[in-house]
Amino acid sequence: MPPFRAYEHLFRLALLFAAGMIAFLVVRWALVPSDYGRYGPYRANALTEIRARPIVYAGQAACVDCHTDVAEARRTNAHARISCETCHGPLASHAADPAVAAPTPDPRAVCAVCHVPDTAKPASLKTVVFDDHADSGACTSCHPPHAPQL
Amino acid sequence: MDPDRRTFLLETAKLVVLTAASAAAWDFVVEGAPERAPGYDDTAHWWAMLIDVERCIGCGRCVQACKTENSVSLEPRYFRTWVERYEIDPDDPEHPRVTSPNGGYDGFPPSEKPGVKTFFVPKLCNQCADSPCVQVCPVGATFQTRDGVVLVDKEYCLGCRYCVQACPYGCRFIDPETHTAEKCTLCYHRITKGLQTACVEVCPTGARYLGDLKNPKDPIHEFLRTHKVQVLKPQMATHPKTYYNGLDGAVR
Numbered sequence: 275m276p277p278f279r280a281y282e283h284l285f286r287l288a289l290l291f292a293a294g295m296i297a298f299l300v301v302r303w304a305l306v307p308s309d310y311g312r313y314g315p316y317r318a319n320a321l322t323e324i325r326a327r328p329i330v331y332a333g334q335a336a337c338v339d340c341h342t343d344v345a346e347a348r349r350t351n352a353h354a355r356i357s358c359e360t361c362h363g364p365l366a367s368h369a370a371d372p373a374v375a376a377p378t379p380d381p382r383a384v385c386a387v388c389h390v391p392d393t394a395k396p397a398s399l400k401t402v403v404f405d406d407h408a409d410s411g412a413c414t415s416c417h418p419p420h421a422p423q424l
Numbered sequence: 425m426d427p428d429r430r431t432f433l434l435e436t437a438k439l440v441v442l443t444a445a446s447a448a449a450w451d452f453v454v455e456g457a458p459e460r461a462p463g464y465d466d467t468a469h470w471w472a473m474l475i476d477v478e479r480c481i482g483c484g485r486c487v488q489a490c491k492t493e494n495s496v497s498l499e500p501r502y503f504r505t506w507v508e509r510y511e512i513d514p515d516d517p518e519h520p521r522v523t524s525p526n527g528g529y530d531g532f533p534p535s536e537k538p539g540v541k542t543f544f545v546p547k548l549c550n551q552c553a554d555s556p557c558v559q560v561c562p563v564g565a566t567f568q569t570r571d572g573v574v575l576v577d578k579e580y581c582l583g584c585r586y587c588v589q590a591c592p593y594g595c596r597f598i599d600p601e602t603h604t605a606e607k608c609t610l611c612y613h614r615i616t617k618g619l620q621t622a623c624v625e626v627c628p629t630g631a632r633y634l635g636d637l638k639n640p641k642d643p644i645h646e647f648l649r650t651h652k653v654q655v656l657k658p659q660m661a662t663h664p665k666t667y668y669n670g671l672d673g674a675v676r
Contacts, residue, residue, distance in 0.1 A: 313570055314568075321575070323577075323578075327613035330622070331619075331622050331625050360625075360627070364493070388483045393535045393540070394511075394543050
């Protein structure tokens with residue numbers, strides 16, 4: 275009499291298969307984060323992490339909240355559509371706590387950022403050769419930046 | 425009684441289906457309800473960027489703001505957004521001279537040759553709807569969010585550089601500190617809080633516009649309908665969501 279019948283080979287095979295499956299599921303459970311695949315083939319919490327980055331530029335609305343006088347002065351002139359932080363730089367820390375001083379932009383270099391001539395610039399933009407126009411000094415002594423007049 | 429072949433197959437099939445179903449249900453139990461960002465529904469947006477080439481003056485404010493907002497490496501010089509200046513000599517229109525000194529961070533030196541067609545082109549991630557960089561990522565570290573922004577999971581990224589060479593627009597690089605892939609996030613931390621991207625915020629001429637294609641009231645729809653708008657490398661079938669108005673044929 276043989277030690278066991280032919281079909282009993284299948285039990286051993288099934289046992290091995292089940293053990294393999296369990297091992298696979300355990301490894302998968304250990305390695306794959308539970309939030310993986312919630313929205314697609316990626317870790318859903320990555321979105322939360324990316325969103326948690328601190329804001330550096332406060333945004334125009336935050337500036338206008340307090341500085342209504344400047345906003346009013348700028349409303350109708352050539353610089354009306356320019357955001358405060360274009361010239362003044364990032365101000366989120368100042369907007370969060372007004373005691374933090376807002377940096378003052380250089381009154382000549384900050385103008386040159388836009389108003390130096392270049393053939394690639396659109397013709398409608400007012401440009402000037404700075405050294406021919408005025409050797410040195412602040413542009414803002416003649417041209418108030420919040421209400422620029424030529 | 426030994427089961428016949430038919431019953432055996434039927435029982436096996438039941439077992440497989442029920443196991444799969446209970447596994448799926450168990451996943452849901454473990455996970456709980458999906459968490460959401462407070463006050464932001466990512467299924468209600470589909471972000472796009474509109475760039476008006478004719479308005480760009482090459483001041484480089486966007487490049488500076490992007491680097492400041494997102495702590496992008498200053499040295500070595502990597503960029504999430506940068507500005508190129510094209511100079512097309514009418515005697516040799518096939519070979520435009522494209523310069524981008526430090527990505528336009530400090531502006532541009534005046535164009536030297538007179539009688540040459542020149543203009544600025546701001547570049548950034550095109551936020552492709554069918555993005556090659558997402559397709560090639562072997563670990564699922566690069567993905568498209570439900571509001572249409574292509575992002576990188578820095579925890580998952582291996583730094584294998586597949587995505588860097590897959591991007592037809594050269595918009596990716598390897599972060600020199602973390603050695604993982606880096607790219608424009610469309611300021612995801614800002615736009616999900618109702619703010620503009622840093623580059624749009626500081627652009628003095630309004631050459632950049634952040635649009636929401638799922639918002640029927642967004643003026644971007646009117647603009648796209650009334651202007652001749654182009655995307656970069658349409659032949660790549662990446663379906664970019666960065667649209668260029670007034671783009672010259674020389675731009676690649």
